[in-house]
Amino acid sequence: MSSDPTALAQSATAATGSAQVIPIEEARPQRRLHICLLGYRSAPFGGGQGIYLKYLSKALVDAGHEVDVISGQPYPHLDPRVKLIKMPGMNLFETGLGSLRPHPLSSLTNIIEWSSKLTGGFAEPYCFGRRVVKYLKRHGRHYDIIHDNQSLSFGMLKLQKLGFPLVTTIHHPITSDLDIALKAANSLVDRVLIRRWHSFIQMQRQVAPQLHHVVTVSERSREDIAAAFGMQPAAIQLVHCGIDTDEFRPLPSVKKIPRRLMATVSADAPLKGMSYLFEAVAKLLPRYPDLQLLMVGKIREGGEAEALIEKLGLHNHIATASGISTEQLVRYYNEAEVAVVPSVYEGFGLPAGEAMACGTALVSTTGGALPEVTGDAALQVPVRDAQALADGIDALLSNAEQRRALEVAGRERMEELFCWSRAAQQMLDYYEQVLRSENG
Known part of the structure; x- marks a missing residue:
């Protein structure tokens, strides 16, 4: 498994619930708190x-x-x-x-x-x-x-x-x-x-x-x-x-890296669903042998995620990055052709919003609040379904026009609703x- 992302490059309608939203009174603070x-x-x-x-x-x-x-x-x-x-x-x-x-x-x-x-x-x-x-x-x-x-x-x-x-x-x-x-x-x-x-x-x-x-x-x-x-x-x-849409933004000078996927998530937390993404990557390799996944987060040595990567033979297709600056994180989002949020559950889903704000096409599960965040500006797939993740990623990698549409829609959604x-x-x-x- 590579730990150098650079080396890899070289080789909608929001869902709502039944509870009524409590309106916040339009009373702007008149004093400094x-x-x-x-x-x-x-x-x-x-x-x-x-x-x-x-x-x-x-x-x-x-x-x-x-x-x-x-x-x-x-x-x-x-x-x-x-x-x-x-x-x-x-x-x-x-x-x-x-x-x-x-x-x-x-x-x-x-x-x-x-x-x-x-x-x-x-x-x-x-x-x-x-x-x-x-x-x-x-x-x-x-x-x-x-x-x-x-x-x-x-x-x-x-x-x-x-x-x-x-x-x-x-x-x-x-x-x-x-x-x-x-x-x-x-x-x-x-x-x-x-x-x-x-x-x-x-x-x-x-x-x-x-x-x-x-x-x-x-x-x-x-x-x-x-x-x-x-x-x-x-x-x-x-x-x-x-989402800080001034910080997380498209970088016109940064070129997309073909077949680069990106996920910002902890590999060893079952809640985050990374095992399903690893399985999806393995399913996609016969069609995309140069597919690469950049994971912003750590893989615990000797943990279940590392064992699964070994079992699936993904070491040459996964790079990790941790402790990076926000500027580098934004660059990585901009380099990815597709960002993926495979979570089983999210209370909000900040990585989804960050990717969309950067103008990166997103595949997201329907876990927790993710449909509220992504609306129709991302491709949604069911939770705990590696095949659905693989199909969603395949759909975007093979369709540049759909990727471009989601890139624009995601950025607009973050600017309008989630600044x-x-x-x-x-x-x-x-x-x-x-x-x-x-x-x-």
Whole structure:
């Protein structure tokens, strides 16, 4: 398997749900707000939460407001005008127990985080909540709004009880991740470990229904959150994510690389459906022997994805790229003839929007909210269907006219419906509603 993308080159109508959308009042903020965004982990690549924090904070600053981000590790990449307040935890999800030294166990929160990791759990959201409450009680009374990005920890209920005006974004219920991971598990031991790691969902189930102000990013997510957490859809505000269409844009000087596919996704997360894309690529090789897939993300050494690539004989047809700049990511989108989003479920689907904003023809599954994002500006195929993915990719590779039509339609859809300035203004209107309700 090649890790050098350059070497590879050398060798619509949106779906809607049944719940009624709550209109946001047309009351533009008349004062400058000081907003604090929270993220328990905010990696700039490989996860929608870090992307959400980066672009929402930038759009809020662009709108004239002051924004701080309090984040655990890995930290986000932020606009220089946004202040990052680092809230370091033990980051055991990234470093493992082998990096532990005695002195970090000096606090109860660290002991909880370490003990959970030792027994196969994931306590980062819970421990981040404890650390944030301690910090904001001392230093946070000047904020007009505290906006949590899906930690859904008991600490958020504590902040709410202490009188902080709190808004919470839930991108989608992690119960969906759990269900998909369990279906993909190969043994009873795997299923036990998966359930243990996802045990933080029990906390989320208790916290979410008690939050006063919840916002989500798609109609599908709103319906799924309500079902998973026993909430009323009408109690959840809808504000779509945005795409930075100034940053993610067509680059006329960049030439398409023939038979280059691109996917921005984690290969080892069953939710993202990369195994189906690998199988689709294998099905297409007899017709397109020079087909290449650039995957922006990591393939875990010794993991199931690597084993599948070996089994299908795809090493010479797949390259990976990770830790790249946004500028390089945009270039890769522009070089691809076809972008693919094979996800089984997405609460929104930022990679789909990014590809469309770059003017790249897209094949997307119908997983989760993807039909809301892509509408009729992408070719949609069923989830968990490698043959359908192969047929969709084949249809676009063999039809330049259809690719061109989708390139134009995708860009137009992102500019009209999903720009971050629009999303930020809707969020600011919601903040004003929250502040009025909090102040009586």
